[in-house]
Amino acid sequence: MPQKKIVPYQDTWLYRIRHSCAHVMAQAVLEMFPEGKLGIGPPIEDGFYYDFDLPRPLTPEDLERIEARMREIIAGDHPFIRREVTPEEARTLFKDQPYKLELIEDILQRGTDEYGNPLPPGQRPVLTTYRHDTFEDLCRGPxxxxxxxxHPGAFKLLHVAGAYWxxxxxxxxxxxxxxxxWETPEQLEQYLWRLEEAKKRDHRRLGRELDLFSFHEVAPGAPFWHPKGMVIFRELERLWREEHxxxxxxxxxxxxxxxxxxxEQSGHWEHYKENMFLLEVEGQEFSLKPMNCPESTIIYRSRLRSYRDLPLRLNEIGRLHRFERSGTLHGMLRVRQITMDDAHIYCRPDQILEEIDGVLDLIYSFYSIFDFEPEFFLSTKPPKAxxxxxxxxxxxxxxxQALERRGIEYGLKEGEGAFYGPKIDVQVKDAIGRDWQxxxxxxxxxxxxxxxLEYMDRDGTPKRPVMIHRAIFGSFERFIGILTEHYAGAFPVWLAPVQVVVIPITDRHVPYAQEVGxxxxxAGLRVEVDDGSERMQAKIRDAQLQKVPYMLIVGDREQAAxxxxxxxxTGEDxxxxxxxxxxxxxxxxxxSRRGL
Structure with a gap:
């Protein structure tokens, strides 16, 4: 059977290592600042963090001291001991920790875990702590x-950031x-290499340096597309429309x-309202749309549909707005204004497998252009469906069935479907091995x-169509951010904002350079002629820094011939x-939309 077993992160040994590291770090910090107050300290993807309320800002030297103390604690080989505590015991234990006291009340009264996340349905609140050495924390483990x-050589403290409670x-x-x-020093070394490589590829920096896009405080979470960035956007639009x-x-x-x-009718008001921008217009409540799907039903209902009309494939490059908290915004990867490459397919039940197969084919076709190898996951019914x-x-x-019919190996993500339906999620790895959904x-x-929604069937009776929601890029903003990092700004020729720079060796070669340009x-190429006063080598270096695929040098010999x-x-001549x-x-x- 093509389904592959996906071990939840919280069930892995790495999760336990990182969770334990967070506790060891908290002990070291409280020893350095006995008056410090503890927030939360969960494992996260690739690591862990802990929040502290401390009497002064931490310095890089502090992190070195904390790391050194952590290694001493680790060498002590102290057991982690779990125990269940009563509310009275918990309040006494954390009487000097106001953030922990708040979490205790949330667990008891509102049914959350120790991080403030809602408990799964049917799970009763239980207060548990974990103790090692002299440190005890409110925690469910493991x-x-x-x-x-x-391993004392397989962890590292990275940096300090501000975080609202x-x-x-x-x-x-x-x-x-x-x-x-990590489990081994070698894994840590590889991860630190990826971090350094990721800094070089950071799309926010490259976006500025290559003059692609920018962000401004007047519109947080919404990119300003510069002319060169719009070239990439439009080329992706062109590809998208051709294929569709x-x-x-x-x-x-x-x-x-x-x-x-x-x-309200679609269910978003109940399930998604906190992520919507709401406006009052003439005494009535409106929203900037966070999704395209309910609107497409208006078009479907604009006239009577027959079974012969199906499948009806409606695609839309739709501008969406979703309220993301300011602390979660991250360049193009987490924005409030989104340009979604959306489509909604209305089909008969007997057409489902064929239509999903067509979407999977489209995914393979798109991703092969960028040398992405798709990985598939089936996400099932969530708790609040x-x-x-x-x-x-x-x-x-x-x-x-659609996945297995194609022989696609896939993972199972229990409870991670959308509130209105299960889904297939697709991940890819970029050039440095990072996963992106x-x-x-x-x-x-x-x-x-x-x-x-209805269509008239062959026998003249009304039937209910099925709706397939799908996106290929996800959003143009996020996809372009990912591509910028994947290519490190050196886009393939078809996407490059400037494809050719013509460089005259001296001023007398400028007319010929202009003629070539x-x-x-x-012929349809995007060309610049660098007729500035700098020397030729400086012009070549500038073009390389701008990641321009081709540089055409023209001098006496070229002009004569x-x-x-x-x-x-790349430097190749x-x-x-x-x-x-x-x-x-x-x-x-x-x-061919391939390389150079």
């Missing part, structure tokens, strides 16, 4: 058995110490400002039910060639 099971900007600002921990037109999709556009009654459980079972089984395919029986532009000397941004030969090479790279 941990390693003894501190000595943490419980992510609320109205609450105190705490100091968050981030760290990472070829597959029988029909493009639509729906309003950004929508009355609350639509969101809407609709008939039987329809959920049917939807999950249909997605499972991109495409999603969601099968939805609920929305057609809530909106009363004009011919290349006429009607040729160009071709250099690649291809020598002299005719303009026609260069054009053939460049146009083939663009046509």
């Amino acid at each position: 941990h390693v058995e003894r501190t000595g099971q943490i 419980r992510g609320d900007e109205r609450r105190p600002m705490l100091q968050r110490i981030y760290g990472t921990a 037109d070829r597959r029988g999709y029909q493009e639509i556009s729906t309003p950004i400002l929508v009355h609350r009654k639509l969101w 809407m609709g008939d459980p039987k329809l959920w079972e049917i939807a999950e089984e249909a997605l499972r 991109l495409a999603t395919v969601q099968l939805d029986f609920q929305m057609p039910e809530r909106f009363g 004009a011919k290349l532009r006429a 009607g040729t160009v000397a071709v250099r690649l941004r 291809l020598g002299a060639m005719s303009l026609e030969a260069f054009l053939g090479r460049a146009m083939e790279a663009i046509r």
